[in-house]
Amino acid sequence: MRFNDKSLNEFLTCKVGNGKRIRFWKDLWFGEKQLMYRWPALFAGDRDKNATVADKIKQVEGRVILDERWVIRADTVAAVSEIAVVKKSFRKEVNMQQIQQMKWVSWVPIKVNILLWRIEMDRVATRLALVKRNIQIQDTSCPLCNVDAETSSHLFVNCGFSYGVWSDIWAWCKLYPVGFNSIKEILTWMESIQMSVWGKKLIRGMVMITCWSLWKERNNKVFHDSTPKVIEVVANVKSLSFLWFKYRSSRSDIEWNEWVKYPLYIL
Ligand SMILES: [Zn+2]
Structure with missing residues (x-):
């Protein structure tokens, strides 16, 4: 059975890796406000305003790691100090497993x-x-x-x-x-x-x-x-x-x- 060229299965399957769908800056997925407002200097310097969570962070052996390409581009004083805060908050609070298991x-x-x-x-x-x-x-x-x-x-x-x-x-x-x-x-x-x-x-x-x-x-x-x-x-x-x-x-x-x-x- 097909709907608009998508098989029913494809349509119904629980998508895994939800970090690929949540927009890092623009969706309210972490904390009380969108990260574009929480860390404006970093957002301003980021060329990819629609980046996903999976583009920005990953989890290696239980630790949250920021994508390096993004960190290197943080070249203003405000952005560098925000990066330090980002690292600290993510280390404490982000659980990638929970993001991936989200149905x-x-x-x-x-x-x-x-x-x-x-x-x-x-x-x-x-x-x-x-x-x-x-x-x-x-x-x-x-x-x-x-x-x-x-x-x-x-x-x-x-x-x-x-x-x-x-x-x-x-x-x-x-x-x-x-x-x-x-x-x-x-x-x-x-x-x-x-x-x-x-x-x-x-x-x-x-x-x-x-x-x-x-x-x-x-x-x-x-x-x-x-x-x-x-x-x-x-x-x-x-x-x-x-x-x-x-x-x-x-x-x-x-x-x-x-x-x-x-x-x-x-x-
Ligand atoms: Zn009530």
């Missing part, structure tokens, strides 16, 4: 894939995560429910607001799992369900998009003081997943009227 879903944009990976590694800047890094914050409660402290597992799974969103998403997919306490539990459950590889890719993408939409809703509340609404997040998941699936997966034959009723109809 990729190609029909979902890279930024959304990266968010799920950051959640799995507990690297999302929730309020409690910031407090742990000694950043002063008055209110550590969850912006969506104002009940519990905002940790990653609370925000994305245990929060009453998020629970409402997940319930609607599972019902839409006609899946009725038991309760979860963490994203890891959701991912483990997904691996265990009896479904085609194709179906699992679809569900994994849905989980990514649901987390993405929850994070957006949370940020809208924090930065724009909007009122979080379950129904809006759910509607967002449905339309984003439709658009991305239709235009990124070569399955341009899917129909909105069917999708919005039951997305797994395509299986």
Whole structure:
């Protein structure tokens, strides 16, 4: 079976070596902001603004090594001092193995894939995560429910607001799992369900998009003081997943009227 000249297998295979897909400077894959803003002098001097993580760093015997060609080009004072900081932070915090083991879903944009990976590694800047890094914050409660402290597992799974969103998403997919306490539990459950590889890719993408939409809703509340609404997040998941699936997966034959009723109809 072929879609637009790609065999189904090629399309579905979990891509390995995700470091070849994450853009080193422009994607938010490490720390709280894109590295182009964190290390501007190095970025300015780099001819390859779209370089990938794999272009810049590699891991040799457990140690993170910077690509030499890049280091040599750092010729201003600011860039040289940034290089020292880069080396130090990467030595402490980057785990290439985790990057390579990240399970990729190609029909979902890279930024959304990266968010799920950051959640799995507990690297999302929730309020409690910031407090742990000694950043002063008055209110550590969850912006969506104002009940519990905002940790990653609370925000994305245990929060009453998020629970409402997940319930609607599972019902839409006609899946009725038991309760979860963490994203890891959701991912483990997904691996265990009896479904085609194709179906699992679809569900994994849905989980990514649901987390993405929850994070957006949370940020809208924090930065724009909007009122979080379950129904809006759910509607967002449905339309984003439709658009991305239709235009990124070569399955341009899917129909909105069917999708919005039951997305797994395509299986
Ligand atoms: Zn909450």
